[in-house]
Amino acid sequence: MPELPEVETVRRGLEPVLVGRRLVRVEQRRPDLRFRFPERFAERLEGTSVEALRRRAKYLLADLSSGEVLVMHLGMSGRFRVETGREAAEPGAFYYDSPPAPAHDHVVFWLSDGARVTYNDARRFGFMSLYDGATIEASPPFAGMGIEPLGTELSGDALADLFRGKRTPLKAALLDQRLVAGLGNIYVCEALFRARLSPEAPAGSLVTASGRPKAKAHALSEAIKAVLEEAVAHGGSTLRDHAQVDGTAGAMQERFRVYDREGEPCMTPGCRGVIGRIVQSGRSTFHCPLCQR
Template sequence: MPELPEVETVRRGLAPALVGRRFARVTLRRPDLRFPFPARFAKRLTGARVEALRRRAKYMIADLSSGEALVLHLGMTGRFRVETPVDAEEPGGFYHEVPPHPAHDHVVFEMEAGPTVTYNDVRRFGFMTLLPLDRLEASPPFAGMGIEPLGPELDGARLAALFAGRRTPLKAALLDQRLVAGLGNIYVCEALFRARLSPEAPAGSVATPTGRPKASAKLLAASIRAVLEEAVAVGGSTLRDHAQVDGSQGAFQERFRVYDREAEPCVTPGCRGIVRRLVQSGRSTFYCPQCQPIRPLKAAAES
């Protein structure tokens, strides 16, 4: 599934085609994706102008002049294609390239005096919906969503406050969308490696008994931000079905330090460790046992 940097990359690629333009025509080639489209979906969009295109966690949100918000989620294989009379572009390329097939073009947005934007989704795990703009944060899926990892609220103090007293593994806490919204498996593995923290350490181990941040909390917050900003700058990781708008391939997978590098030497200078993989909650975790020693639960909690 595309993670936050991939969604942000797609958002940036779509913005020039959508923002400031009205939907001249919307064509649905099936009644649903993961969920059925809202009632009168095409009609409610037609004529509305896109005032802004933003991101919340792994969702894209188009603020509309109609007072509604068009919420877009890529699911596992969703991708957009932008076509003009002279060329066609796609936000991104692929780590494992699978060319899109026209049979999976499910939604077509024809923009007024502008390009055509087509949504293609092989597995149809993505979805689109319309929500009242003034009640967006109180509506599913945004109600109860955690802080933005690229927002100003993410720092060591906030992480310590969120994780204090929690004995769930640190990696699981970082993937909990009710705490920090938008973090996914790849970037959590990479951030934990940079922060030299065990993925199995209790989440509360980054906070003092009174909930104040330890140095590890501050380092983890800085590592999360650095990893995400670096990934966004190079277009994400483009794993499997993720794609950018302009057809270029994201390059962050070339910078992985531990993710998908099982049995390879650790990249830390002077470290003789070998990257290992373990399974946590059904997901692969990659780490260096030398740089990120997995300590016993009690010892990690007291450190």
């Protein structure tokens, strides 16, 4: 499943194509994806203009001139294809998935400048819906959503507030979207490795008895930001043959320090550990048992 950096990469690829354009025609080729499309989906979109394209956690949000917001989630295999004249490009094709087949083209947006944006989703775990822009923050899935890990919200102090008194393992706490929104398995593994923290340690161990953040909390917040910013800069990692608008390939998977490296030597200078894999809540966790404590 694409994580925050991949969704941000797709957003940056779509933004110059969609923003400022009018949706002349919307072709909805099936009644549902993961969920049913909202009533009169295509009709409500047609004739509106895209005023902005934002990201919240792993969701794409297109602000429309109608006052509604088109919310899109890529699920496990959702992707967009942009066609302008004779040229075609994908702001994201999946690293763990096969090339898209036209049979899985489910929604087509025809734009006022002649471009066409097609949503393809083989497994149909993604979805699209429409929300009232004035109340969207109080609407599911955004009500109760945690802080954004990029930007100014995340800090050692913020983690201390979120983790105080929690015996939940750090890995599980970081994946809880009610606490920190948008983090996924790959980048949590990478951040914990960079911060030298055990994925099995209680989340509350980052907080002092008086409720103040320990040095570990500050180290973790900085590691999360660093790995996400690096991933965005390199076009993401759970994408394969990824081409940004300028043709640059996504290559973060080549920079993994711990994820999917089971049995390989630890990359920490001076550490003689070997990367291991454990299963937490049904997900693989990669870590160094020697330097992550």
